[in-house]
Amino acid sequence: xxxQTRVYNDVFEMLPDEENPxxxxxINRMNPVPEFQLFAKLEWLNPFGSVKDRAAWDMLxxxxxxxxxxxGRGLVEPTSGNTGISLAAMAKARGYHMxxxxxxxxxLEKKVLLKIAGAELDVVNDALCPAPGLGDGSINIAKSHxxxxxxxxxxxxxxENEQNVLAHVRTTGPEIWRQxxxxxxxxFVSLGTCGTVSGTSKFLKGKxxxxxxxxxxxxxxxxxxxxRNVSQLGVSKLFDSSLVDDILEVDFRLAYAxxxxxxxxxxxxxGPSSGLIYEGAREIILRDKKGLGVMIFPDNIFKYxxxxxxxxxxxxxxxxx
Amino acid sequence: xxxxxxxxxxxxTDWVRDNLGKPGIxxxxxxxxxKAYDAGHIPGAVGFNWQTQLQDQVRRDIIDRETFEKLxxxxxxxxxxxxxxxxxxxxxxxxxxLWLFKIYGHKDVRLMNGGRVKWLNEKDKSLTTEIxxxxxxxxxxxxxxxxxxxxxxxxxxxxxxxxxxxxxxRSPDEFSGKVIAPPGMTETAQRGGHIPGAxxxxxxxxxxxxxxxxxxxxxxxxxxxQKGVDPKKxxxxxxxxxxxxxxxxxVLKYLLGIDNVKNYDGSWTEYGNVVAAPIEKG
Numbered sequence: 213x214x215x216q217t218r219v220y221n222d223v224f225e226m227l228p229d230e231e232n233p234x235x236x237x238x239i240n241r242m243n244p245v246p247e248f249q250l251f252a253k254l255e256w257l258n259p260f261g262s263v264k265d266r267a268a269w270d271m272l273x274x275x276x277x278x279x280x281x282x283x284g285r286g287l288v289e290p291t292s293g294n295t296g297i298s299l300a301a302m303a304k305a306r307g308y309h310m311x312x313x314x315x316x317x318x319x320l321e322k323k324v325l326l327k328i329a330g331a332e333l334d335v336v337n338d339a340l341c342p343a344p345g346l347g348d349g350s351i352n353i354a355k356s357h358x359x360x361x362x363x364x365x366x367x368x369x370x371x372e373n374e375q376n377v378l379a380h381v382r383t384t385g386p387e388i389w390r391q392x393x394x395x396x397x398x399x400f401v402s403l404g405t406c407g408t409v410s411g412t413s414k415f416l417k418g419k420x421x422x423x424x425x426x427x428x429x430x431x432x433x434x435x436x437x438x439x440r441n442v443s444q445l446g447v448s449k450l451f452d453s454s455l456v457d458d459i460l461e462v463d464f465r466l467a468y469a470x471x472x473x474x475x476x477x478x479x480x481x482x483g484p485s486s487g488l489i490y491e492g493a494r495e496i497i498l499r500d501k502k503g504l505g506v507m508i509f510p511d512n513i514f515k516y517x518x519x520x521x522x523x524x525x526x527x528x529x530x531x532x533x
Numbered sequence: 534x535x536x537x538x539x540x541x542x543x544x545x546t547d548w549v550r551d552n553l554g555k556p557g558i559x560x561x562x563x564x565x566x567x568k569a570y571d572a573g574h575i576p577g578a579v580g581f582n583w584q585t586q587l588q589d590q591v592r593r594d595i596i597d598r599e600t601f602e603k604l605x606x607x608x609x610x611x612x613x614x615x616x617x618x619x620x621x622x623x624x625x626x627x628x629x630x631l632w633l634f635k636i637y638g639h640k641d642v643r644l645m646n647g648g649r650v651k652w653l654n655e656k657d658k659s660l661t662t663e664i665x666x667x668x669x670x671x672x673x674x675x676x677x678x679x680x681x682x683x684x685x686x687x688x689x690x691x692x693x694x695x696x697x698x699x700x701x702x703r704s705p706d707e708f709s710g711k712v713i714a715p716p717g718m719t720e721t722a723q724r725g726g727h728i729p730g731a732x733x734x735x736x737x738x739x740x741x742x743x744x745x746x747x748x749x750x751x752x753x754x755x756x757x758x759q760k761g762v763d764p765k766k767x768x769x770x771x772x773x774x775x776x777x778x779x780x781x782x783x784v785l786k787y788l789l790g791i792d793n794v795k796n797y798d799g800s801w802t803e804y805g806n807v808v809a810a811p812i813e814k815g
Contacts, residue, residue, distance in 0.1 A: 334568070334572075336566055336568060337566060349566055349621070352569070352621065352649075352650055352653060353566070353568065353569060353572050355653055355654070356569065356572035356573035356653060356660055357572050357573060359573055359653060359659070359660045360572065360573025360574075360660035360661055360662045361573070361662060
């Protein structure tokens with residue numbers, strides 16, 4: 213492995229850590245207050261395409277250490293896509309099978325990508341009335357597979373697995389601290405399993421308790437995969453409110469509009485969750501005026517062309533001869 | 534489970550574990566998500582599919598007596614058996630199944646409190662993918678109790694006269710007409726809103742955080758004191774297609790012991806499509 217020449221013995225050596233951080237790129241044309249330095253951390257440049265590489269890798273390694281995988285035993289995991297894609301590709305490269313339980317509303321691109329990555333797909337209809345204490349349909353179906361066939365399936369369970377938090381204490385936090393030379397004042401993240409926010413915040417606040425951590429969430433009824441509204445956070449056992457200073461709610465349609473703007477004004481091919489985080493950061497920058505902010509951009513736009521066409525009609529027009 | 538009027542209608546997950554495989558006790562899983570049974574079920578449980586096995590496949594209706602007898606007998610269930618029904622989504626369709634068992638006069642049918650998810654999350658409970666081997670029996674239904682079912686003309690009459698309680702168990706947004714159905718549902722209606730005179734008591738107000746039913750005192754306070762359901766009158770519960778209202782029907786009839794409770798399974802997908810039927814919004 214040589215990060216200098218970027219020559220590796222296998223794909224796993226490319227996974228990010230302090231010595232091999234994902235890039236941070238400064239926002240220029242879309243920064244409303246130039247005195248506030250704003251950076252985007254481009255997680256789609258991780259080898260399996262998203263921030264979820266970090267949690268997936270640490271969860272998988274912990275399971276291997278504990279002897280939970282192999283001898284016909286593979287993985288089952290509820291996922292809205294990115295964790296599943298990372299886990300499936302990693303699992304396959306190490307010789308394990310993987311079953312992904314996916315809510316129906318996940319975009320088609322992600323479902324097909326999961327299959328390309330080698331996952332067996334279980335699509336469940338999650339869009340029912342929220343019911344107290346029940347959790348998501350996809351979580352319960354994955355749990356059922358693991359419980360009914362324990363010799364065939366082990367379940368990492370990203371919603372409860374502390375490795376999902378520790379991965380960011382180990383990698384994302386130290387990377388940002390080093391990349392900003394300890395000058396970071398604001399961290400902007402979205403909320404899903406809450407592993408990213410909890411782990412990165414824990415590390416950065418340990419270094420400097422004054423670092424402000426701002427979580428941006430979509431309005432209720434949203435269709436931004438992987439994200440949760442506060443009312444849906446019940447299933448995210450990794451959420452720790454003491455590690456978050458502000459929770460901003462942003463109209464979910466802006467996630468798509470801002471993603472398009474990031475592509476066309478900054479040359480950053482950012483996905484809708486990045487668009488949502490940018491919008492939250494913009495509001496805070498206008499409020500705080502000074503600082504150095506880092507936005508964690510979870511993945512790029514390639515998996516979301518169908519959602520983008522739904523929300524930005526111009527993209528759907530003129531595509532046929 | 535004390536204090537309920539009919540505590541014998543409910544069994545706990547521990548009771549089911551302790552009685553697994555005993556003769557005369559039959560488990561039936563009925564889920565909203567028809568894939569859940571295949572992913573894993575309680576050992577020995579048979580699975581009924583609400584879409585293909587509990588509905589008439591030609592007209593919109595519950596299955597008729599003969600089809601019910603074939604289904605239940607085919608699952609190896611005899612009229613004298615204790616049937617325990619459970620399922621996902623807080624027993625929505627399990628309660629619907631129980632309602633069908635009662636319509637066709639099965640004497641001893643009970644609901645597993647907390648449903649599938651409670652069992653799933655308890656460490657001492659197992660699941661299997663093995664389909665049980667059953668010996669079909671000739672099942673003869675003891676009777677047909679259509680007094681448990683409300684049809685449209687009766688509902689229209691109640692709405693006009695107020696002679697019975699009408700309980701709308703859908704979400705507040707469905708009741709107000711803000712949405713016609715929860716997102717992603719294929720069965721829907723032409724109009725949103727609720728039946729004039731109906732009280733909004735979402736089904737979920739009857740369950741605690743762990744998915745089990747609230748205590749009799751709490752249920753009494755919610756339905757009778759807070760929402761004004763008059764226990765001296767007949768009561769009709771409805772939702773969108775009759776599954777969530779089966780859950781409330783069970784609560785009112787067996788846990789609170791209200792005498793005359795009916796499930797209007799036509800529910801909003803029937804009423805909200807009727808030309809010129811009066812509708813209230815908000």
